[in-house]
Structures are given as structure tokens and as C-alpha cells.
Amino acid sequence: MGQLGHIDRKTMLYQTKVEYGDWAMNHVQGCSHGCNYPCYAFLMARRFGRVKTYDEWLRPSIVDNTLDLLRKELPKHKDEIERVQLCFTTDPFMVGYPEVGKMSINAIKLINEYGIPCVVLTKGILPIELAELSDINQYGITLVSLDEGFREEMEPGAASLADRLAALKTLSDTGCKTWVSMEPYPTPNVHEQELQPILEAVSFTNQIVFGRVHYDRRASAYEDLNAFYRGAAKQVRTFCEENGIDCHIKKGTAD
Ligand code: SF4
Incomplete structure (x- = not known):
């Protein structure tokens, strides 16, 4: 299990400009998956001075006031938000950081209380608890290869492809909507x-x-x-x- 840093933020939900984005939230700064594609989120974080080095990026910090921010922002924006994407600049089910996954589940529950669906994407393991949440959500994994050697090279800190796929299949078998980002x-x-x-x-x-x-x-x-x-x-x-x-x-x- 990794050592998690802690930060506070002033805002959480934001409207993205990407083609399928709608709204998004990133409740962690950094990502231990350390993708070598390279990771666009890391390039942006470095450009805007949020992190200085790749090693710093690999040590994630959770946003402690995430749920408080959501409680404030959801009533304000609920009519504009079609769906919320978790996440764009980090991973909501980061391998080795159960606290991140726990926060993600609580955030999804809160967002669902407003009738808003969440679209989840991870290179980690989607937990079975997601099957108990609202069926308006959609759960996904990134999968660009079936070659574990290539995964180790490109996504060194992420979950193995077999484990990632098995977790997605388990959720699908329980009736959850699933998707894949290739x-x-x-x-x-x-x-x-x-x-x-x-x-x-x-x-x-x-x-x-x-x-x-x-x-x-x-x-x-x-x-x-x-x-x-x-x-x-x-x-x-x-x-x-x-x-x-x-x-x-x-x-x-x-x-
Ligand atoms: S999982 Fe996503 S956010 Fe994390 S390092 Fe890889 S590309 Fe970047």
C-alpha cells in the first residue's frame, strides 16, 4: 500500500472541453500508475506547476475536502450536468491506494443522489461494491493490448490486464453497464x-x-x-x- 498525501481544493466539479466529457472531477493529484504514453495529465500538471517531476507525480495526494465540495457544488450545478466523469487527470481506483477507491465510491453515491450518472474509467480494479450503486452509472477500463509485457512497459503501476478485465466482466455479469477505452x-x-x-x-x-x-x-x-x-x-x-x-x-x- 502506498503512502498517500493530503491536500484541500477550492473547487471539484468542472465542465470539460473534450468531445464526450461533459463534467468531470479529479479528487486526487498525481497518479501512481505512472503511464509512459506519456500521461497527458502529468504533462499538464508539470506545465502549470502543480508538480515538478515525474517522481512527484507518482506520489498521489487525495483531496480531503472532496465530499464537502460536492455537497456545495451539486445543488448549484445539478440542472446543467448530464453526467460526471471520474476521472480525467488521475485514476479513481488507483492500485495500492484503497482510500482513493473509497472516496470515489462515496463521491459516486453523492452524485447519484441528484439523479446524475457517473462514467468511471480506470487502469486499476473496479470493485464489486460498484454493483450495489445506481444502475445509471457506466464503469470502464482502459485496454489497449492483451500483452502483459507491453502493459508493464507502458502502465508500470497499473493493474494487470487479466485482473482489470476480470473485474469489468464481474460487474457486467451483475448487470452493470460497462465500457472500454482503447x-x-x-x-x-x-x-x-x-x-x-x-x-x-x-x-x-x-x-x-x-x-x-x-x-x-x-x-x-x-x-x-x-x-x-x-x-x-x-x-x-x-x-x-x-x-x-x-x-x-x-x-x-x-x-
Ligand atoms: S492512469 Fe491515467 S492519470 Fe494515471 S498515470 Fe496513467 S494516464 Fe496518467
Whole structure:
């Protein structure tokens, strides 16, 4: 179990500008998963002076006044909020930090009290307690490969792919809505793999979101970059159509 720092913040909920974002909350600063894609949240935190180094980013601090802030902000914004995303700049079920997961569950419960659904995304383990919460929520994992060696290289502090998938399947089996974020999907020069087995591994989910790699010079240098992503996006769309899965191809991936 990791040592968790503690901070307070002035605000919690905010409206995002990303294509499927709506509103979001980030109740932790930093993330021990330490992704090497690289992590956009880390790049932004460093740019705006919230952390100085990658090592500092790996030592997360929980926002202690999260629930107080939500109690203040939810009545104010409840009519504008369609859904809340946990999280954009950290992970709500960070491996080795049960306090983070506990706070996430309490935040989801509070948000649900206002009839607002939460969209959860993690590279950790989705706990079974989520099955007891409102069925308006949607629970997801990031999965860009089935190769555990590649996971260890790119997401060194995150949960193993098998454990991540098993937790998602368990929630799906209890009737929860589930989804998968296949982003940033690697180009063949970054990691050579077949897309079909990954799609088949998540065929039980309700939604697949597919997106390209960003901020990676190796991927950008890939000769057939656009053709590769167009082909992959087509394969994802076809798979979703055949399996009755909602499909979302991120902007700029296949166009
Ligand atoms: S899980 Fe997300 S927030 Fe955490 S290091 Fe990886 S990309 Fe960054």
C-alpha cells in the first residue's frame, strides 16, 4: 500500500472541453500508475506547476475536502450536468491506494443522489461494491493490448490486464453497464499486435471508445499512420455492429 498525501481544493466539479466529457472531477493529484504514453495529465500538471517531476507525480495526494465540495457544488450545478466523469487527470481506483477507491465510491453515491450518472474509467480494479450503486452509472477500463509485457512497459503501476478485465466482466455479469477505452491504441512500430483478439476480449461490454496515440514521436513517425488508424477504426466499427456494442471513434483518429 502506498503512502498517500493530503491536500484541500477550492473547487471539484468542472465542465470539460473534450468531445464526450461533459463534467468531470479529479479528487486526487498525481497518479501512481505512472503511464509512459506519456500521461497527458502529468504533462499538464508539470506545465502549470502543480508538480515538478515525474517522481512527484507518482506520489498521489487525495483531496480531503472532496465530499464537502460536492455537497456545495451539486445543488448549484445539478440542472446543467448530464453526467460526471471520474476521472480525467488521475485514476479513481488507483492500485495500492484503497482510500482513493473509497472516496470515489462515496463521491459516486453523492452524485447519484441528484439523479446524475457517473462514467468511471480506470487502469486499476473496479470493485464489486460498484454493483450495489445506481444502475445509471457506466464503469470502464482502459485496454489497449492483451500483452502483459507491453502493459508493464507502458502502465508500470497499473493493474494487470487479466485482473482489470476480470473485474469489468464481474460487474457486467451483475448487470452493470460497462465500457472500454482503447486509447491510446499503439501503432505497429510501437507495439505489433492483432486488434481482433482485444476486441473479442471485451465483446461483453456495452461501449467501445477507440482513439489514436498522441504525444508519442515514435507513433507520429509511423509511415502509414493515417491508413493504419482508418483500417483499425473500420475494424472496431464492424466488430461493434456485429456484436450490438455502442461504438465511438475519437475525433482525429480515422478522419
Ligand atoms: S492512469 Fe491515467 S492519470 Fe494515471 S498515470 Fe496513467 S494516464 Fe496518467
